[in-house]
Amino acid sequence: MKRPPPDLRDTYDRLLAAFGPQHWWPGESPLEICVGAILTQNTAWVNVEKAIANLKNAGLLDGERESIRRMLEMPDEKLAALIRPSGYFNLKAKRLKGFLRFVQDEFGGDLSAMWKEPLESLRFRLLDVYGIGPETADSILLYAGGLPTFVVDAYTIRIMTRLGVVDEGVTYHAMKELFETMLPTDVALYNEYHALLVALGKDVCRPRKPRCGGCALRVTCSNSRA
């Protein structure tokens, strides 16, 4: 760390005041949230919505166990065609099935049974599933399972790096640990905080614009002043 960490709780209050509640995750059921978490990998959410609409129209996000079974039985190409708007559709069809296969085989296609497993243990098992990396695992655990794990993404790292809170090249794990250490273990707080960082990132923190001059960073993060 280049400087003492800001009061991340105060930063949260400022973000909430600036952007308001984000109402994440924008999904109606745990299964839909899990599916969305995989489909949104490096993809704009608006495209994911189209893919999810296709799945709903095909009746594949209604009954949880039934939907999981039907998607698993479907040929890869057919599932890929449905999720086409979300991009990387061939890849994501396989990743989606990888996750569904895990839920099916290990928990009998019952997500509520999955959440009963201890968080750390479940997290490691999810990371072993093909196509599930740290962010997707944490998104599933927090937003679908309501378990207290902080979700880090590219925006989180960009924002914290540009504020000088962490050095460039900070790892996912270090960033996650920082938030979890500095904040109370609170699912609702983790939920809203990540969503607010994404809102801020979309606003001002693009990859090719290293400076956010005149942007909302000043408003929201002034407590980290040098």
Next chain:
DNA sequence: TGCCAGGCCGGGT
């Protein structure tokens, strides 16, 4: 038009 989006995997150093 080109760049970007709520990553992750596999192969190469």
Next chain:
DNA sequence: ACCCGGCATGGC
């Protein structure tokens, strides 16, 4: 242990 190309659509 890093680094990088591949994966693909749709919006601005």
